[in-house]
Amino acid sequence: MKNCSIALLALFLLSSSSCLFAQPSPKRNTLYVSNREPLLPNPLVKLPIGSVKPEGWLREQLNLMAAGFSGHLTEISKWCKIEGSAWVSSHGEGENGWEELPYWLKGFIDLGYVLHDDRIIAEANKWIEGVLSSQDPSGYFGPRKNMEQPDIWPNMVMLCALRTHYEATKDARVLPFMLKYCKWLTTVPLERYLPDSWQKWRGGDNLDHIYWLYNETGEKWLLDLARTNHERTADWSGGIPTWHGVNLCQGFREPAEYYQRVADIRYLRATQRNYDSMMTTYGQVPGGMFGADENARPGYSGPRQGAETCSMVEFMHSDELLLAITGDAVWADRAEEVAFNSLPAAMTPDLKGLHYLTAPNMVQLDKVSKAPMLENGGDMLSYRGDDYRCCQHNVAFGWPYYAEHLWMATQNDGLAAVLYGASSVTAKVGDGTDVRISEKTDYPFGETVEFKVSVSKAVTFPLVLRLPAWCITPSIHINGKPETKARSGQWIELRRTWNDGDVVRLELPMQVTVKTWQKNNNSISVYRGPLAYSLKIGERWSRYGGTDSWPYYEVFPTTPWNYGLIVDPANQAASFKVVSQKGTLAQQPFTTNDAPIALEAKARRIPQWKMESNGLIGVLQDGPVRSNQPIETITLIPMGCARLRVSAFPLIGEGEDARVWK
DSSP states (O other), X not given: OEEEOGGGGOSEEEOTTSOEEEOOOOOOOSSSOOOOTTSOOOSEEEOOTTSEEEOHHHHHHHHHHHHSGGGGHHHHOGGGOOTTBTTSOTTOOSBOOTTHHHHHHXXXXXXXXXXXXXXXXXXXXHHHHHHHTOOOTTSOOSOGGGGTTTOOHHHHHHHHHHHHHHHHHXXXXXXXHHHHHHHHHTTSOGGGSSOTTHHHHTHHHHHHXXXXXXXXXXXXXXXXXXXXXXXXXXXXXXXXXXXXHHHHHHHTTHHHHXXXXXXXXXXXXXXXXXXXXXXXXXXXXXTSOOOBSSBOOTXXXXXXSOXXXXXXXXXXXXXXXXXXXXXXXXXXXXXHHHHHHTTGGGBOTTSSOBOSEEOSEEOOBOSSOOTTTSSSOSOOSSBBSSOSHHHHHHGGGHHHHHHHTSEEEETTSOEEEOXXXXXXXXXXXXXXXXXXXXXXXXXXXXXXXXXXXXXXXXXXXXXXXXEOTTOSSOEXXXXXXXXXXXXXXXXXXXXXXXXXXXXXXXXXXXXXXEEEETTTTTEEEEEETTEEEEEOOOEEEEEEEEOSSSXXXXXXXXXXXXXXXXXXXXXXXXXXXXXXXXXXXXXXXXSSTTOSEEEEEEEEEOTTOOBOTTSOBOOOOOSSEEOOSOOEEEEEEEGGGOSSEEOSBOBBOOSTTOEEOO
């Protein structure tokens, strides 16, 4: 056994400080389709869909999706009706729906195969059959109306569903279909290829498809198409060409995708630069997102600025792709931060409703317009299952894709535990032997992850574990014996001959920490492990419309929320008491009442901090803040459990630097 850093997994890796490390040429995975030459080897390789079986709370999210609006959009959404849809017409005529149908199908089909749900798979296959029959002689497919520019953005999304179908079935029609479509792309005049629109900013999605098809087929002309696609995509290598939130979450990664072909380290640096620019300017808040309640806007960067639900799932997917391209564990940390802290509150606990925007600080979710403080007018915050058009359809792929990336293959024919969660994985390793590893854990609420190996014969392969950057003192035992000291923010490679019944135990002690957001009024946020914490606010759910199956809800606070935290600067962690809920983890832990872990803290109310007349939480003022209110004990719960939330708190102070809230 040996401790290996991030650099062991990649040819060139991007560290958290944007430094790069050159390594000897690594071996390509021989058991799964991965990058062919001349593309650089990818350090981590996505396993075929169905290889990973999620369990525990993550499986419950998927079950709730299947029973919720994502699993029933054919009943709810006018854009998901197969009768008359231009997506399944041999003439491409009918209801266009633009991105909505492919957005939904992209997640719906993955949900079916991850859950092995026959109903969902059968319903998804009706759409796949229709799409495969819609291709015209030129190679184009989909609504003919979109050929006018042409607009290939919706096609980029639909190709995701076709790729999943191929992974699951090896349907011999898919690769020729995609090759014929890509041949058509080579005939599009350059001035009409990715013109100004969503497709230009999101051209990296198409680049990923082109590389995937090249790896499957070896057709070298696809590499020329990849170059054209990069050149015609908005210039993410030279800066940030758009500040639209969803465009940012997808587009920032494009230089790193192109890097796989040119091996020019500057493209990796460009992706990291884009991420840093987004987060240092608009992401100085807990939860892993940044303020872009449509667009990121100067002067609107505080914790009450929301992020679209679309942005969350696209940001997570970018992290998953960058993890495969770079092998840098930081992208897994970032995917978890969004998944645990931001995504759950975007939906109702039963996943039968969602809202457009979710912010770190929001204390009333009503249907009243919050413009111009939030960019769009109208209802952005109440929960509905039949509204918020793009997010309503696109959110369907968030949890399924996350579940698929819990485990990945490594370059040297091993397996990597990438995103921790109760699950099992069945995959080929080493000499091609099938191995099954079951993962037992309550992570991110619990500190222990246990892996049990099941094999028909002894087999040698590396088992690679991610050690999150937040964990200071991780430890590993194999069959009860301690292994080499591990360091946070890295990977540890356990290379050995594995026998049936071997057990690996990973301990990830979670400490309470406090982060100060200097660019946001010196507000503070509290963390324990990968979870940020929010004030526990009493919730009154008020139904105002919808149907019994798909009701609409506003949520109002029933307890005070305007608190500042009292923190001992000499011992911040000691200012909080960890309280664990007794008993087993709830199937749906992301609720106010079933939060598995809570923190008790001392606080004072700030009477001047009030809700604005439109129901939006008041703007934070510079801290530390002086308050003469009595000290109270308050409860903090994981941010993902709190639909009403204050996650960026004023700090209460008594010194000369303390300010009076005006």
